[in-house]
Amino acid sequence: MSKWLRAMVILTLVASCGGGGSGKAPRNLDNACEILKQRPNYYRAFRSAERKWGVPVHVQMATIYQESKFISDARTPLRYELGVIPVGRQSSAFGYSQALDATWKEYLADEGRRSAKRDNIKDATDFMGWYMNDTKEQLGIPLWDARKQYLAYHEGRGGYRRGTYNSKSWLLRVSSEVGQRAVTYKGQLANCRAAR
Numbered sequence: 001m002s003k004w005l006r007a008m009v010i011l012t013l014v015a016s017c018g019g020g021g022s023g024k025a026p027r028n029l030d031n032a033c034e035i036l037k038q039r040p041n042y043y044r045a046f047r048s049a050e051r052k053w054g055v056p057v058h059v060q061m062a063t064i065y066q067e068s069k070f071i072s073d074a075r076t077p078l079r080y081e082l083g084v085i086p087v088g089r090q091s092s093a094f095g096y097s098q099a100l101d102a103t104w105k106e107y108l109a110d111e112g113r114r115s116a117k118r119d120n121i122k123d124a125t126d127f128m129g130w131y132m133n134d135t136k137e138q139l140g141i142p143l144w145d146a147r148k149q150y151l152a153y154h155e156g157r158g159g160y161r162r163g164t165y166n167s168k169s170w171l172l173r174v175s176s177e178v179g180q181r182a183v184t185y186k187g188q189l190a191n192c193r194a195a196r
Helices: 003-017 032-038 040-053 057-068 101-111 121-139 146-162 169-190
Strands: 078-081 085-089
Touching: 032 040, 032 057, 032 169, 040 057, 040 121, 057 121, 057 146, 057 169, 101 121, 121 146, 146 169
Parallel strands: none
Antiparallel strands: 078 085
């Protein structure tokens, strides 16, 4: 085997191991009560963000489900040249909230939270509350409207203003799923011991 081919095989194997995840998801992601029962610290983080920013717990949970499936170190997939050479991630999104590097830096500066981490649930929910509250202030989207908040979260506020999501049928479908999941989670949380 040539040195070049051997190096490519090793590089591919190493790259395929990256971003796997020490932060495993809770077992039953379709049941808000089960998620909170398994991870009580999540509820404390969601409630803290709700008190500070006004974003309902079920909206936060539905958004995190869509963004990371509750995996703390979630990353976007790798991009490949020639189908085998890894050339980086699709974006800088990372963590529970899939915050982009630039938006996370803006949050850290605004909130004075230099030590906050995207793979920490309390920091990720605070970020999400900060972002969604600013979205409400700038675009008038209610904090309880998970579907529209998700569109602005995914596209950015400028993209939402320009209506970029209208040309993305897949995103409109996903945002409707986020809205429906928020309704489901809200109903489950109303009868949930872990959410008291």
